[in-house]
Amino acid sequence: MINAAVTCEQIKDGDAVNPQMSLPNMLYCVVPLDWCPHLERLQPMPPEGLNPQTPCETCGDPRENWVCLHCYQVHCGRYVNQHMIQHGLECHHQLTLSYSDLSVWCYECEEYIHNEVLLPFKRDAHWKKFGEMMLGTE
Incomplete structure (x- = not known):
């Protein structure tokens, strides 16, 4: 048993x-992995922060979108039209944040990543998506 x-x-x-x-x-x-070498390539968050309501920049679909943590373009995920996968491969931008569940995926490591340096991005997206602070990350 x-x-x-x-x-x-x-x-x-x-x-x-x-x-x-x-x-x-x-x-x-x-x-998730607690470290990934691609974390070193993160770019500072834009002054206006993130916008979890942004539709895919390629097809306009509002569902299951991800934001690139290198250039901050927003594209749809693998279960919609796979535009973020295409973006990651074409631009060699490895790290992306899901606006659905606020997880971070590395295309090169092929793993989810969770590290303290990602918390500002997750907090900002959580605040704008839910209107409240993210629990457990104060």
């Missing part, structure tokens, strides 16, 4: 169930 109360830390530390196992109602977690 598998313990259903497996934590993300157990998964991260390799103490959890076999990752190849697929069970109904089993939860999975994503453990």
Whole structure:
């Protein structure tokens, strides 16, 4: 019998169930990297900050958009028209922030990233999206 109360830390530390196992109602977690060499290429946030309501600059779609943390262009994600993927590949801009869930993805590392240097971007987007401070980052 598998313990259903497996934590993300157990998964991260390799103490959890076999990752190849697929069970109904089993939860999975994503453990972001805490460092990525592309964090060093971040550009300062624009003076006006971020705007989570910005539609894709290529197709105008308002859903599932990401902001490039190198040039601050906004494009739609892989489940819409993949314009941010195209932007990242063409411009070699690796880091992008999701306006859907405020996660940061690195196209070159192919991993989610969470680092203290990303908190100002996440806080700004959270404030403008929800009208309140982001919990746990004061």
